[in-house]
Amino acid sequence: MSVSGPCEICTVREVRHTCNRCAMLVCDRHYNDEIGYCVECTAEVGRVREGTDEDNLPDGVDTYRF
Ligand SMILES: [Zn+2]
Numbered sequence: 414m415s416v417s418g419p420c421e422i423c424t425v426r427e428v429r430h431t432c433n434r435c436a437m438l439v440c441d442r443h444y445n446d447e448i449g450y451c452v453e454c455t456a457e458v459g460r461v462r463e464g465t466d467e468d469n470l471p472d473g474v475d476t477y478r479f
């Protein structure tokens with residue numbers, strides 16, 4: 414993957430992620446790894462913290478397959 418260009422929020426740092434909600438290109442600092450949103454979308458949905466049952470794998474479970 415090769416995304417290049419400046420973050421659309423700070424316009425300074427290099428783009429590292431694409432928001433899964435608004436598709437904005439943002440840097441590491443303006444991206445929320447947990448939910449895959451930019452900080453702006455994170456702020457909007459931040460208060461809604463329920464129903465996070467997708468991609469929510471519990472830690473400490475030995476499910477290694479090769
Ligand atoms: Zn940024």
Ligand SMILES: [Zn+2]
Pocket residue numbers: 432433434435436437450451452453454455
């Ligand atoms: Zn966003």
